[in-house]
Amino acid sequence: MVKILIADDEKDIRDIVTWYLSREGFEVFAAADGHSAMDIETSHLPDLLILDVMMPGLSGWEIAKMVQRNVPIIFLTALNDENDKINGFKLGADDYISKPFSPRELVARVHVVLRRTGKLALPGNVLQFPSVSLEPGTQRVMVNEKVIELSAKEFELLYFLARHPLTIFTRENLLVNLWGYDFEGDERTVDSTIKRVRKKIGVAGDFIKTVRGTGYRFEVDKP
Template identity: 90%
Template structure:
């Protein structure tokens, strides 16, 4: 799983960025100050850093100077003057986003940077777990060479599970990642969605395992 660090002293920003990136399938680490960010950087070696410039402890500038490895960096900051941006790029930043910002735009830029760095597959790449095949770019699902019609939500649900094989998700996890924090339904919507997907994809539905008392996971049985 691709790991991303978001370092910002504003909790609301950390929470919203974490939520948006987590639902894209990234493992997100959050830090409220520069020292905590450096601890995460050295212990978890994230694949991308999102750094606020003005933070307690160490600034985003100082972190960028301190990091010893080649890792993509996005500066996320209220400093929007041209000289600030130039300084950020001189320090090796891959992108510079001024606050206030669009979380969806941030996610798009994260995807673009990770694709350029070879960390992220193109959206059109095929995921294969015979007899199941998924084409994310076209939202096509094929089982035993037969195209299966799924709704957009059903495809998103299946794609999310397939991207995280062997990972156990609680019903609450799945609700947050697939419907969002503000969804007012209950956990039964997860069970009903799983039931529909299993029915539609037939034999491939066996890959979606029920974890008794917890939730679900996608797991391909070993031959």
């Protein structure tokens, strides 16, 4: 399980961030001050740090300087001046989010940073459907016992949809979750990737349903 530290002296923020991240399946540690944050960092070795800047004891800046290992950092702070952001990135921040913030956007950015830094791999469960299996460890797709070659992004998109059967995802949802907030393309990227996946996996492509005017969902037709 991916471990995340949220360090903030505001209890409401710690609670809401913890709730949203826990709902995503992360193990979350919370600290109300800089010294507690460093204790958690050294004892539990979290995979990602979310740090407020202005905290009792040690500031987020100081924690970033003290951390001795390569771990991604997101600053979550009321300091939104351009110089503050530049300073955060100079200290090695992977992202910088200004308060007030959207918890849903924070979660999306966490996913992006973890994927970009290699901390978040696809879940290890093989997904089995009629005539189709998806193996995340090898990124192999089997259709009627025949191996189908997909690119990494094509497999990631197919596996993401298959992990959430019947859930409707807008094109924007898919862009944020799979390409990231900083992706400069548009929603047509999703459509073209879906089109390639459908073509490659043949009849199994019918499992990817188009929801007109909205996006896509994964639905296995009943025999």
